Amino acid sequence: MTDKPSRMQALYAWLDERLGLSTIYKVVLDRKVPKVNWWYTLGSATLFLFTMQVITGIFLTVYYVPTPDHAYDSVNYIMQDVSFGWLVRGIHHWGASFMVLFVFLHMLRVFYMGAYKYPRELTWVIGVLLFVLTLGMGFTGYLLPWNQRAYWATTVGTQIAGTPPIIGPWITRILRGGEEISALTLSRFFSLHIWMIPALMALLIAVHLYLVIRIGISNPPSKDE
Amino acid sequence: MNEELKKKYWERYLRLKHKGVKFYPDVVYKDLVVSFALFLLLVGLAAFVGVKPEPPVDPNDTSYIPRPEWYFLFLFEFLKFIPGELEWVGATVIPGLAILVLLLLPFLDKNPHRHWSKRKVGTGVMTAIVLAMVGLTIRAVVTTPPQEEGPVALSLPEQIALGQELYSIHCAECHGPDGEGGEIQGVEGLEGVVLKPINSQDEMYTRSDQTLYNIIAYGQQDLGMPPFGRAYGGELGPAEIKAIVTFMRYTWDDRVELPAEAQGGGMPTLGPDEVPSYEEHVEPLVKRYCVSCHRPGKKNNNYLMTSYDEVMHSGDHAPVIIPGDPDNSILIQLIQRHELDFSRPMPPTKALPDDVVDIFVRWVAAGAPQTAAEADQIEAQQGGGAAPATPQP
Ligand code: HEM
Numbered sequence: 001m002t003d004k005p006s007r008m009q010a011l012y013a014w015l016d017e018r019l020g021l022s023t024i025y026k027v028v029l030d031r032k033v034p035k036v037n038w039w040y041t042l043g044s045a046t047l048f049l050f051t052m053q054v055i056t057g058i059f060l061t062v063y064y065v066p067t068p069d070h071a072y073d074s075v076n077y078i079m080q081d082v083s084f085g086w087l088v089r090g091i092h093h094w095g096a097s098f099m100v101l102f103v104f105l106h107m108l109r110v111f112y113m114g115a116y117k118y119p120r121e122l123t124w125v126i127g128v129l130l131f132v133l134t135l136g137m138g139f140t141g142y143l144l145p146w147n148q149r150a151y152w153a154t155t156v157g158t159q160i161a162g163t164p165p166i167i168g169p170w171i172t173r174i175l176r177g178g179e180e181i182s183a184l185t186l187s188r189f190f191s192l193h194i195w196m197i198p199a200l201m202a203l204l205i206a207v208h209l210y211l212v213i214r215i216g217i218s219n220p221p222s223k224d225e
Numbered sequence: 226m227n228e229e230l231k232k233k234y235w236e237r238y239l240r241l242k243h244k245g246v247k248f249y250p251d252v253v254y255k256d257l258v259v260s261f262a263l264f265l266l267l268v269g270l271a272a273f274v275g276v277k278p279e280p281p282v283d284p285n286d287t288s289y290i291p292r293p294e295w296y297f298l299f300l301f302e303f304l305k306f307i308p309g310e311l312e313w314v315g316a317t318v319i320p321g322l323a324i325l326v327l328l329l330l331p332f333l334d335k336n337p338h339r340h341w342s343k344r345k346v347g348t349g350v351m352t353a354i355v356l357a358m359v360g361l362t363i364r365a366v367v368t369t370p371p372q373e374e375g376p377v378a379l380s381l382p383e384q385i386a387l388g389q390e391l392y393s394i395h396c397a398e399c400h401g402p403d404g405e406g407g408e409i410q411g412v413e414g415l416e417g418v419v420l421k422p423i424n425s426q427d428e429m430y431t432r433s434d435q436t437l438y439n440i441i442a443y444g445q446q447d448l449g450m451p452p453f454g455r456a457y458g459g460e461l462g463p464a465e466i467k468a469i470v471t472f473m474r475y476t477w478d479d480r481v482e483l484p485a486e487a488q489g490g491g492m493p494t495l496g497p498d499e500v501p502s503y504e505e506h507v508e509p510l511v512k513r514y515c516v517s518c519h520r521p522g523k524k525n526n527n528y529l530m531t532s533y534d535e536v537m538h539s540g541d542h543a544p545v546i547i548p549g550d551p552d553n554s555i556l557i558q559l560i561q562r563h564e565l566d567f568s569r570p571m572p573p574t575k576a577l578p579d580d581v582v583d584i585f586v587r588w589v590a591a592g593a594p595q596t597a598a599e600a601d602q603i604e605a606q607q608g609g610g611a612a613p614a615t616p617q618p
């Protein structure tokens with residue numbers, strides 16, 4: 001034991017002075033929370049799934065080509081020829097379903113515990129937006145493999161969105177980028193799926209988590225609450 | 226919520242917080258356990274269940290039953306209960322309102338209580354909605370008929386094998402089993418027409434994949450070649466036509482090499498003392514040389530060859546196979562090029578190779594067994610010769 005700090009400690013101190021690491025540690029990790037149960041893990045599980053989707057999704061875009069001529073073959077290539085391509089796509093595929101499931105379960109736990117009430121109203125509102133965006137990810141991602149399932153589901157989906165009188169046909173045209181599902185639909189869905197919606201979600205998740213930490217996680221309500 | 230209630234809330238919350246635990250490690254530990262379990266689950270699903278292969282887009286295949294992701298199924302099912310002219314209400318207004326109510330829930334819900342037992346109306350309604358969603362999803366899954374899908378071939382050998390099979394079914398009756406062409410016999414409307422070979426170097430060097438694709442899809446109607454593309458009244462989708470083109474290219478074009486896995490063309494081999502079975506030896510031959518004419522909708526004396534039962538029992542002169550007695554079996558007589566008063570030799574255009582005829586004869590002589598296990602049994606009874614003893618299932 002020496003009182004001279006080791007190199008690592010010196011490095012940490014140098015970084016801490018500039019980045020405020022110990023403050024972050026104190027505020028984020030070393031804080032007190034009420035005793036909570038396993039239902040409270042659903043939010044962080046959703047966060048984990050979102051992170052997995054982002055990572056596997058980024059790898060998929062290395063080979064995926066968003067054009068009608070090549071989309072199907074490029075997905076096929078990922079599955080057949082890219083090493084561990086099947087694993088990356090498999091995780092992304094199943095992760096998408098689990099993400100929707102877990103967002104929904106997380107919402108239900110917040111609802112049944114009344115955790116959306118004062119002072120967490122905004123956390124809830126942002127949560128609902130995240131829920132809608134998650135569904136949007138599912139809808140736009142479904143078309144990308146450009147197979148029969150994708151094509152017909154999107155045909156019907158965009159057609160249903162266009163059922164309201166007057167504005168309906170206009171909505172369908174915006175979603176499809178024309179009268180029919182085409183190369184334009186694919187590139188629209190692609191940019192929504194890999195860039196616009198995820199960026200918005202990342203932003204909203206950051207605010208969501210900021211609010212959770214700032215306000216503190218709710219306690220499981222007791223019978224008299 | 227008024228100020229007094231707010232103050233009461235915070236007092237209580239802070240008390241519980243001080244009695245509580247540290248976020249790290251207590252809560253983080255739980256979170257990590259769940260995330261790690263999820264990770265294992267995802268890797269397991271990716272490795273052992275995988276992603277179901279689907280055929281590529283075919284806008285003309287109107288028989289395809291559209292199916293959304295499972296989490297939208299409940300909405301699909303819900304729409305079935307709504308009369309047509311109000312569909313838009315169910316499709317957009319109701320879900321839109323539901324999202325709006327969710328969004329504004331903290332402001333609409335004025336009840337200060339948090340425990341579910343003191344919010345019976347709210348939690349009751351939510352429970353009913355969730356149960357309805359689950360119920361509708363189950364109903365949708367149960368009532369949607371399974372999609373009938375042709376085989377999906379992804380790897381090159383798979384595509385070549387599929388192309389070979391489709392070629393034998395759809396093209397061999399006119400172009401011959403190996404694309405050799407010649408005089409058409411036994412095809413209504415084209416009797417006696419002479420086709421040039423399509424497996425020649427000339428054909429393969431002058432026709433690109435795209436041209437071949439188009440010929441198959443549109444046909445050459447003025448010359449007698451029917452269209453096969455679904456968009457033009459045929460029965461093949463783009464994936465299937467592509468497989469046929471791949472098969473033609475890889476088997477007939479001397480500039481491309483057939484991958485090792487696809488060599489042998491799926492044709493069975495038979496040892497000198499082995500007893501052939503239908504499933505292992507005869508079915509591939511039937512598919513290659515006979516099915517293109519001997520399937521429903523063709524001229525063939527009602528003799529169909531798409532399954533074991535049909536091969537054994539159908540036909541105007543059934544049975545054409547007498548197990549154990551090849552000499553009196555019509556089928557054997559015909560492939561040995563005997564002319565019968567009701568039928569030409571089979572196949573009409575060109576004699577089968579001798580080793581193929583030999584497999585048919587040995588199969589009928591052994592009693593026309595269906596499965597490999599049955600063939601093994603017969604082999605064992607016959608004393609089996611040099612054949613290795615195969616364990617019985
Ligand atoms: C991408 C989606 C989402 C992520 C990554 C996420 C993440 C989290 C995390 C990590 C927490 C901490 C507490 C816990 O895990 O229960 C939390 C709390 C919370 N979330 Fe979410 N969430 C998402 C979606 C939603 C949705 C859809 C809602 C509701 C409509 C929602 C409402 C809330 C509320 C009100 C809290 C505070 C709960 C409390 O203090 O007990 N979140 N969220």
